[in-house]
Amino acid sequence: MFIEFARPPPLPAARVRGHNARMSRPLTVHRLPPRSLAGRLFVMQVVVLAAVVAGCAALAYVNARDRADDEARHRVVATAAAVADAASVLAAVRSADPSAALQPYAERVRAGAGVDFVTIMDTRGVRWTHPDPALIGKRFLGHIGPALRGRTFTETYTGTLGPSVRVVTPVRDGSHVVALVSVGITVDTISHHLRGQLAALAAVALGALALSGLGTYVTNRRLRRHTHGMAAEELGRMYDYHQATLHALREGLVLLDADRTVVLCNDAARDLLTLRGEVVGRGVADLGLPASLTGALLSAGPRVDEVHLTAERVVLVNTSPVRGGEQRGTVVTLRDHTELQALTGELDSVRGFAEALRSQAHEAANRLHTVVSLIELGRPEEAVDFATAELRLAQALTDQVVSAVGEPVLAALLLGKAAEAHERGVDLTVTADSRIDDGVLPADLAGRDLVTLLGNLVDNAIDAAIEGSGQHGGRPSVEVTARAEDGELLLRVADSGPGVDPGAIREVFRRGWSTKSQGHGLGLALVEQTARRRGGGVSLAQGPGGGAEFTVRLPLVAPGTEVPA
Numbered sequence: 001m002f003i004e005f006a007r008p009p010p011l012p013a014a015r016v017r018g019h020n021a022r023m024s025r026p027l028t029v030h031r032l033p034p035r036s037l038a039g040r041l042f043v044m045q046v047v048v049l050a051a052v053v054a055g056c057a058a059l060a061y062v063n064a065r066d067r068a069d070d071e072a073r074h075r076v077v078a079t080a081a082a083v084a085d086a087a088s089v090l091a092a093v094r095s096a097d098p099s100a101a102l103q104p105y106a107e108r109v110r111a112g113a114g115v116d117f118v119t120i121m122d123t124r125g126v127r128w129t130h131p132d133p134a135l136i137g138k139r140f141l142g143h144i145g146p147a148l149r150g151r152t153f154t155e156t157y158t159g160t161l162g163p164s165v166r167v168v169t170p171v172r173d174g175s176h177v178v179a180l181v182s183v184g185i186t187v188d189t190i191s192h193h194l195r196g197q198l199a200a201l202a203a204v205a206l207g208a209l210a211l212s213g214l215g216t217y218v219t220n221r222r223l224r225r226h227t228h229g230m231a232a233e234e235l236g237r238m239y240d241y242h243q244a245t246l247h248a249l250r251e252g253l254v255l256l257d258a259d260r261t262v263v264l265c266n267d268a269a270r271d272l273l274t275l276r277g278e279v280v281g282r283g284v285a286d287l288g289l290p291a292s293l294t295g296a297l298l299s300a301g302p303r304v305d306e307v308h309l310t311a312e313r314v315v316l317v318n319t320s321p322v323r324g325g326e327q328r329g330t331v332v333t334l335r336d337h338t339e340l341q342a343l344t345g346e347l348d349s350v351r352g353f354a355e356a357l358r359s360q361a362h363e364a365a366n367r368l369h370t371v372v373s374l375i376e377l378g379r380p381e382e383a384v385d386f387a388t389a390e391l392r393l394a395q396a397l398t399d400q401v402v403s404a405v406g407e408p409v410l411a412a413l414l415l416g417k418a419a420e421a422h423e424r425g426v427d428l429t430v431t432a433d434s435r436i437d438d439g440v441l442p443a444d445l446a447g448r449d450l451v452t453l454l455g456n457l458v459d460n461a462i463d464a465a466i467e468g469s470g471q472h473g474g475r476p477s478v479e480v481t482a483r484a485e486d487g488e489l490l491l492r493v494a495d496s497g498p499g500v501d502p503g504a505i506r507e508v509f510r511r512g513w514s515t516k517s518q519g520h521g522l523g524l525a526l527v528e529q530t531a532r533r534r535g536g537g538v539s540l541a542q543g544p545g546g547g548a549e550f551t552v553r554l555p556l557v558a559p560g561t562e563v564p565a
Contacts, residue, residue, distance in 0.1 A: 045220070049212045057205040061198060068193060072165045072185045073154050079113040080152070080169040080183040089120065089171060093179045099128045099136055107131070116161055116189055119182040120171075123148060128179075135160055140182065144168055147180050156187070163187040252315075252334030260284045260298055263329070272315050272334045293317065297332060307337060309525050405436045405482055409447040410454065414480065417458045426465050427477040428458070440484045442556055445534070452530050454482070456523035457493040457550050464497030464547060477545065484556060488536075491552040494543035527552065 083089055083106075092101035098120070106118040106129035120129045125140040141159040146152075152169040159166070166184030170177040246253065252269030256262060265279045273289060284297045293308040296317055303319040316335040322328045374383035401418070405411045414430060421428035441450075458478065465476035474496075481492040527550075531538045536554035543549035 045216045046213055049216065050209060053205050053209045053212070057201060060201050060205075068190050069165065072190050073167070075113065076115055076165060076167045076183040076185055077152065077154065077169075079109065079115055079118070080167045080181050083109060083118060083120070083183065084169050084171045084181045089181070090173060090178070093120075093122075093171060093173075098122075098179075103129045103133070103136065105129075113183075115183050116164060116186045117182075117184050119184075121180050121182070123177060123180065125180070130160075132160065140180075142166065142168065142182065144180055148177055150177060159184070161186050165190065252332075254297075254332040254334070256284065256297065256330040256332065258329055260330075262287075269332075269334055272313055272336055273310055274313075297330070309529050313337075314526070314529075401430055405430070405434060407436050407438060407441055407450070409450050410436060410482060413451060413454055413458075414482075417455070417462075421458075421462050421478060424462060424466060425476065426462050427475055428462075429477065429479055431479060431481045433483060434481050435483045435485075436489070437484070440556070441489065445489075445554070445556075449530050449534065453527055453552055453554075454480075454491055454493070456527050457491065457552070460523055460550075461493045461495035461497070461548070465495040466497075468495075468497035468499075468547060479543075479545075487556050489552075489554040489556055491554075492549065494545065494549040495547040496543075496545040497547040499542055499546055500540060500548045524550075 086105075088105065089102065092098045092105070095101060102120045106120055110116070110118045110131065117131050118129060119127055119140060121127050121140050121144075125144050127136050127138055127140055130136050142157045143153075143155060147168040147170045150170050150172070152167060154165065154167045156163060156165050158164075161184075164184040164186040166182055168180055168182045171179035171181055246264070246266040249266055250268055252272040253264070253266045254262060254269050255264035261281060261283050262279050263281075265275070269275070270279065273287070273293075275287060279287070284294055287294070289297070290309060293310065293315070296303050296306055296308060296319065299319065300321065302321060303317055306317045308315050308317050314337040316337040318333045318335075320331045322331060371383045371386060374380070374386065401411050401414050405414060414428075418428040458480065461478045462476075465478050468476070477496045479494045481490065483490050528538050531552050531554065534554050536552065538550060538552045541549045541551070
């Protein structure tokens with residue numbers, strides 16, 4: 001037996017392609033952008049405010065309901081007591097037809113007291129009055145036992161008008177109970193009054209919620225402006241990047257607030273400024289920085305690429321005020337300029353050497369022309385004497401420097417400075433007691449430090465000698481002493497200049513001091529910094545010729561090491 005199943009009709013080609021395309025299309029999940037921190041706080045605050053307002057509204061509703069119930073009880077008790085004590089009620093009870101007198105009276109009391117019913121009955125519970133006259137003469141629905149025993153009581157009971165809060169009190173004739181009075185307010189009436197209060201309560205609650213929401217919105221809008229609309233995760237990630245960047249920067253970064261208190265200082269800044277201990281929270285004036293650098297950090301205006309000296313480094317300082325309607329603080333960036341300053345000094349020395357060589361070449365050409373001219377004039381003896389004298393003077397200085405100073409860096413520096421001094425009309429001499437053998441200086445004493453020390457002192461002395469040439473008369477001169485003895489290197493440079501005012505000696509090694517103009521001197525400050533970094537010192541006294549005499553002393557061995565004989 002064969003069973004054949006009917007095949008479904010084939011799908012059109014276009015539908016097949018569309019179906020396959022839908023099946024092969026990757027599922028794309030669209031993620032909502034993270035809600036900003038201000039948005040999250042706004043939602044949370046609105047929820048909290050709504051919960052608080054709703055709770056307060058619920059408590060207020062319960063309180064209003066209880067107060068309405070208590071007010072209804074007090075009203076019916078007072079009304080019933082007033083009716084029971086009325087003399088007209090007692091007189092009507094004694095009459096032959098109490099209903100005729102009591103029904104109009106009860107209705108007037110009901111309307112005036114704002115209650116729903118005033119029922120006066122006999123001691124069996126038969127009504128004499130009722131809002132519905134058809135029910136007069138029928139039995140009262142409720143409890144009357146306590147009233148018959150002379151006690152006023154209240155209860156909530158369902159009678160002919162529905163559930164009501166009622167009171168039953170006795171009417172006495174002397175000591176006997178002769179009638180009963182029941183006054184009540186229906187629950188619907190109480191609820192109606194409560195609904196009016198509830199509407200007002202709801203309006204107040206909604207108003208409080210709207211006002212609180214508006215205040216929250218304004219506050220969070222300002223917060224969103226301060227956080228730039230970023231989410232909490234983004235702020236956390238930015239903080240992590242911020243910390244990593246600060247520690248990775250090789251430039252020093254210091255942030256100061258409006259009171260010039262440090263609010264941020266990265267590792268590079270601590271190293272460049274040689275800061276110890278906790279820095280954040282301290283004022284700039286309390287960091288122990290040099291006066292010039294402290295003044296730059298305290299300045300309100302920007303500073304661009306200013307060179308300042310710290311205890312061990314030459315630092316390039318840039319400051320930029322942070323303003324947002326009012327000055328909020330200052331951003332300070334620091335760059336290490338020590339190596340560059342040393343290289344600049346070496347480059348200046350090389351340029352000086354090159355300029356001296358150019359001048360010497362020019363002078364040599366002039367001398368050569370003079371010698372040739374003397375020979376052409378038939379005076380060979382005078383030509384020989386002229387050439388020999390010039391050669392003897394140059395060779396004598398070279399021999400003196402090379403024999404006295406075996407350190408090649410110092411020897412080359414002195415020869416170059418001597419040529420430069422000669423070009424500027426200054427006699428530079430090396431004293432006879434100068435002596436530095438090759439290999440005496442320690443390996444860790446870099447050549448650039450020697451160039452910084454002696455080069456700046458000689459340059460300063462040449463300038464001072466030229467400046468004082470008109471005061472002392474004669475040719476300006478500079479005298480250099482360089483020797484190594486007793487475990488220390490001594491470098492002394494004396495000039496024939498005007499000298500230094502004794503009152504300004506302390507200011508000489510401060511950045512910006514100069515005999516020519518304020519704000520340009522840096523060489524002497526670098527000399528003092530380099531000497532201190534090497535464990536030595538520099539002093540200033542009056543030289544033999546009346547000018548200034550600078551003396552640098554550097555230890556050649558570590559403290560406690562025996563000096564070789």
